[in-house]
Amino acid sequence: MKQGMALEVMLSGESVLLTGPAGAGKTFVLNQFIRMVKSEGKHVSVTATTGLAATHLGGTTIHSWSGIGVSDQLYSGFVDNIAKGRREIIEKTDVLIIDEISMLHDYRLDMVDEVCRAVRGKDEPFGGIQLIMSGDFFQLPPINRGDSRAGGFVVNSNVWQELDPAICYLEEQHRQDDEELLDILNALRAGELRRNHAEKLLARVDVVPSGDEPLTELHTVNIDVDHLNNERLETLEGDEIFYTQTTTGSKNYVESLQRSVLAPATLRLKKNAFVMAVKNSMDRKYANGSLGVVIDFEPGTEYPVVEFKSGKVVTMSPDTWELRDGDKKRASITQIPLRLAWAITVHKSQGMTLDSARIDLRKAFVEGMGYVALSRVKNLHSLYLSGINQMALRVSEDAQIIDINLRDKAARDLKRFAHLDGNIEKRKTELLKKPVKKASGWADKIAKMRESYPNAYKPWDAQQDAALKEKFQNGVPVKELSQLLGRHEGSVVMRLQKHFGEDIVI
Numbered sequence: 001m002k003q004g005m006a007l008e009v010m011l012s013g014e015s016v017l018l019t020g021p022a023g024a025g026k027t028f029v030l031n032q033f034i035r036m037v038k039s040e041g042k043h044v045s046v047t048a049t050t051g052l053a054a055t056h057l058g059g060t061t062i063h064s065w066s067g068i069g070v071s072d073q074l075y076s077g078f079v080d081n082i083a084k085g086r087r088e089i090i091e092k093t094d095v096l097i098i099d100e101i102s103m104l105h106d107y108r109l110d111m112v113d114e115v116c117r118a119v120r121g122k123d124e125p126f127g128g129i130q131l132i133m134s135g136d137f138f139q140l141p142p143i144n145r146g147d148s149r150a151g152g153f154v155v156n157s158n159v160w161q162e163l164d165p166a167i168c169y170l171e172e173q174h175r176q177d178d179e180e181l182l183d184i185l186n187a188l189r190a191g192e193l194r195r196n197h198a199e200k201l202l203a204r205v206d207v208v209p210s211g212d213e214p215l216t217e218l219h220t221v222n223i224d225v226d227h228l229n230n231e232r233l234e235t236l237e238g239d240e241i242f243y244t245q246t247t248t249g250s251k252n253y254v255e256s257l258q259r260s261v262l263a264p265a266t267l268r269l270k271k272n273a274f275v276m277a278v279k280n281s282m283d284r285k286y287a288n289g290s291l292g293v294v295i296d297f298e299p300g301t302e303y304p305v306v307e308f309k310s311g312k313v314v315t316m317s318p319d320t321w322e323l324r325d326g327d328k329k330r331a332s333i334t335q336i337p338l339r340l341a342w343a344i345t346v347h348k349s350q351g352m353t354l355d356s357a358r359i360d361l362r363k364a365f366v367e368g369m370g371y372v373a374l375s376r377v378k379n380l381h382s383l384y385l386s387g388i389n390q391m392a393l394r395v396s397e398d399a400q401i402i403d404i405n406l407r408d409k410a411a412r413d414l415k416r417f418a419h420l421d422g423n424i425e426k427r428k429t430e431l432l433k434k435p436v437k438k439a440s441g442w443a444d445k446i447a448k449m450r451e452s453y454p455n456a457y458k459p460w461d462a463q464q465d466a467a468l469k470e471k472f473q474n475g476v477p478v479k480e481l482s483q484l485l486g487r488h489e490g491s492v493v494m495r496l497q498k499h500f501g502e503d504i505v506i
Contacts, residue, residue, distance in 0.1 A: 023175025
């Protein structure tokens with residue numbers, strides 16, 4: 001099915017599973033749908049099974065939205081004790097989106113259904129809410145831990161059978177431009193990996209890229225990623241520049257959002273640092289996963305100037321991530337949308353397109369991990385392997401059976417909705433004619449911030465630095481230093497750590 005047709009089926013009010021291989025454009029279609037359905041005045045609740053996936057769409061986790069948290073079952077009286085705010089959000093939701101549906105257990109989808117029916121007082125799937133699920137069952141599966149209830153994919157849930165969602169199976173490829181790599185990925189999905197496929201992958205082991213351009217490495221565990229990024233940054237000459245995030249919202253919501261934002265709370269950069277954009281640029285100058293090098297720092301603001309591999313040179317100003325719960329904004333984080341790019345985990349690379357990458361799959365520990373990693377790059381010649389184990393070449397047998405059934409139903413649904421084909425361009429034209437509410441820009445936000453902190457995001461001069469060190473050594477507390485210097489407390493703390501070391505007691 002093409003993207004336009006999938007959009008039409010979703011806009012018709014049908015509950016849908018939007019699926020297809022990595023790079024088929026599922027997130028792109030979801031974002032278009034969210035924008036269009038909101039323009040029609042509907043209340044959309046955007047969720048995902050992981051916080052990381054939720055931030056890509058500006059939402060929250062389905063566990064948080066429904067109130068089920070990490071519970072394995074609903075306890076007696078659960079619905080009666082749902083907070084008023086949570087109840088109101090569920091009651092007024094017209095459309096519920098769940099992204100990365102492959103990672104949600106079947107019994108938890110049933111729990112969400114039970115909550116929605118009870119809160120909305122309607123004995124029909126999800127209390128009458130239109131459900132849009134998105135994901136690829138060949139990617140990361142639901143994790144069963146020894147101390148919790150075991151479960152399988154959501155297609156095995158009770159509510160799936162009753163809901164009978166339309167299947168929008170996207171077939172077009174918008175990432176890979178190489179038939180050899182596509183052949184390997186398709187063989188992985190079908191469980192038909194042959195000797196010639198394995199040989200092509202093994203031929204990429206220990207291949208050294210030409211030139212001296214830095215390369216992102218994908219690793220399966222966090223400790224390897226952190227070690228490599230810190231080690232590479234330390235080898236660069238020059239001073240480190242620190243950027244400290246600013247936040248809004250209560251502590252628990254901010255902490256939840258922080259776990260999902262790829263930009264670090266404190267971003268450390270130097271000139272010549274290898275970096276990755278971790279958000280899509282509104283003006284399309286860079287995308288989530290775009291790679292580049294810090295070539296300078298802007299005078300006055302000290303914002304990093306990055307030359308991306310595309311050739312574009314961009315001054316990276318702060319951007320904002322939000323944790324939304326239905327229509328309510330619970331928290332926000334504002335930070336430069338960059339991270340060090342010498343290494344990243346396979347899990348955090350989901351949704352990204354990388355120009356090239358060195359991938360270490362020697363420690364792959366779950367089915368689908370190799371498929372996720374290998375599908376991040378555009379072609380075989382931009383893939384460099386450090387090694388690969390047997391687990392990396394496995395996908396779930398259950399996912400293969402599910403895929404056959406989904407393809408069969410998708411073909412039937414395509415015929416059922418054939419009358420909708422071709423309407424999407426008319427819808428888009430009508431949408432473009434509607435006036436768009438201008439969003440508050442960074443200049444407005446920084447002006448607001450400077451009402452409380454006059455020197456926020458201004459470079460430190462020698463006089464301020466001297467005053468900071470002198471007063472701190474004389475016992476002036478951080479809160480008072482913040483007021484005296486007109487800077488956020490977090491900025492003061494980071495500056496003190498720069499002068500006196502990170503182990504300083506504050």
